[in-house]
Amino acid sequence: MSKYDERKIKVFFEQLRQEEEKTAPAFQQVLWGEKTSRRSIGWGFRLRPAVAVFLALLVAGPVIYQSLRQAPAPEVEMAVEFEEWESPTDFLLSFNDSSFDSGLPEIGTTFWEEYDIRSLEN
Amino acid sequence: MDDESLRKMMETNHTSAFGWALCCCNGDREEAAEVLHTAYVQVLEKGQDSFSGKSSFKTWLFAVIRNTARKRRFQISRRIKKLQSLVMGNPSRQGEAENRYYRSEIREQILVLLQQISRRQRQVLQLVFYHDLTLEEAAAVMNVSVGSARTHYERGKDRLRVEMRKAGWDHHV
Numbered sequence: 036m037s038k039y040d041e042r043k044i045k046v047f048f049e050q051l052r053q054e055e056e057k058t059a060p061a062f063q064q065v066l067w068g069e070k071t072s073r074r075s076i077g078w079g080f081r082l083r084p085a086v087a088v089f090l091a092l093l094v095a096g097p098v099i100y101q102s103l104r105q106a107p108a109p110e111v112e113m114a115v116e117f118e119e120w121e122s123p124t125d126f127l128l129s130f131n132d133s134s135f136d137s138g139l140p141e142i143g144t145t146f147w148e149e150y151d152i153r154s155l156e157n
Numbered sequence: 158m159d160d161e162s163l164r165k166m167m168e169t170n171h172t173s174a175f176g177w178a179l180c181c182c183n184g185d186r187e188e189a190a191e192v193l194h195t196a197y198v199q200v201l202e203k204g205q206d207s208f209s210g211k212s213s214f215k216t217w218l219f220a221v222i223r224n225t226a227r228k229r230r231f232q233i234s235r236r237i238k239k240l241q242s243l244v245m246g247n248p249s250r251q252g253e254a255e256n257r258y259y260r261s262e263i264r265e266q267i268l269v270l271l272q273q274i275s276r277r278q279r280q281v282l283q284l285v286f287y288h289d290l291t292l293e294e295a296a297a298v299m300n301v302s303v304g305s306a307r308t309h310y311e312r313g314k315d316r317l318r319v320e321m322r323k324a325g326w327d328h329h330v
Contacts, residue, residue: 040318047267047321048286054264055176060190062171066164068194 158208160201166214167197173288177219180283181226184268188229196225212297216290219298223280266324273320278313281306 167174178189178196200208200221208217271279277299284295296306320326 041314043321043326044282044314044317045286047270047317047326048283050263051267052176052287054267055179056172058186059172059175062168065171065175065190065193066167066197068191068198 163200163208167200167218170215170218173215174218174222176287177283178222178226180280180287181223183272184264192222192226192229195229196222199225212294215288216294216297219284219288219290220300223298223300266326270317270320270324270326274313274316275309277301277309278316281309282313282317285310 174196175189175193178193179186182188182192196218200218208214212220274282280299281292281295284290284298285292290298292306292310293303295310296303299306301309
C-alpha cells in the first residue's frame with residue numbers, strides 16, 4: 036500500500052472523528068447516565084446518600100434528643116391540662132355527709148311525713 | 158491514583174473514548190453512551206486497584222470500554238429485550254430517531270464503508286488512524302498479540318482501500 040493510500044485512510048478516519056466529536060455528549064451527562072438507566076451503578080455509589088444521612092443523624096441526634104427532653108411534647112402538655120380540668124357542674128356531685136345521714140327517711144314513713152318532720156325540726 | 162485524578166483523566170479522554178465506544182457499538186449512539194457510562198462507573202469503583210500503570214491510561218480505558226461493550230453484547234437481557242421488541246414492537250423509537258439525527262451524510266457513508274470490513278479490522282484501523290495509537294497499543298486494547306493486530310491492520314487497510322475506491326471516496330479526500 037502506497038503512502039498516498041495510507042494518507043487517504045487517515046483523512047477518512049479524521050473526517051469520522053470530526054463528525055463524531057461534534058456530537059459527543061458531555062462528560063458529566065455520560066458519567067451520571069442521564070439518558071440511561073442507573074442499574075449498572077454499584078452499591079458503593081447507591082449507598083452514598085444513605086451513609087451521608089446516617090452520619091448527619093449520628094452527629095445531630097444527641098442535640099435533637101436533648102432539645103426534645105427539655106421541652107415537653109405538646110401531647111404531654113395537653114394530657115396534663117386535661118387531668119387538671121374541672122367541670123363547672125362538679126359541685127353538684129359533692130354533698131354534706133352528715134345531712135345525708137340525718138336526712139335518710141326511716142322505713143315505714145312516706146315522703147310527705149318525712150318532709151313534715153324535717154320542716155318542724157328546722 | 159485517587160477518584161479525582163481518575164475522573165480528570167477520563168474527562169480529558171472523554172471525546173476520544175466516546176468515538177471508541179461508538180466503534181465498539183457499530184455506531185449506535187445510545188448504546189455507546191450506556192457502554193461508556195458503565196465503563197466510567199467501573200473505572201471509578203475499581204480503577205484504583207485495577208489500573209497498574211503498565212500501559213497508558215488511554216490504552217487501559219479503551220480496553221475497559223471494549224470489554225464492557227463485548228460483555229454487553231452477550232448479555233442475556235439484551236436478547237430478551239430483542240425478543241420482546243419482536244413480539245410487542247420496538248419501544249426504543251426515540252433512540253433510533255436520535256441516531257438518525259446524529260448520523261450526518263458523511264458519517265453515514267463512512268459507517269457504510271466500515272461495515273464492509275470485519276469487526277477486528279475496523280477496530281484496529283480506528284485505534285491507529287482515529288485515536289493515533291501504535292499497533293502495540295491497539296493490540297493491548299483488543300487483547301490480541303501484536304502479530305495478530307498487524308494482520309488485521311494490513312488486511313483491513315487493503316479491504317478498506319478497495320471499498321473506498323468502489324464508493325468513489327477518492328473525491329472526498
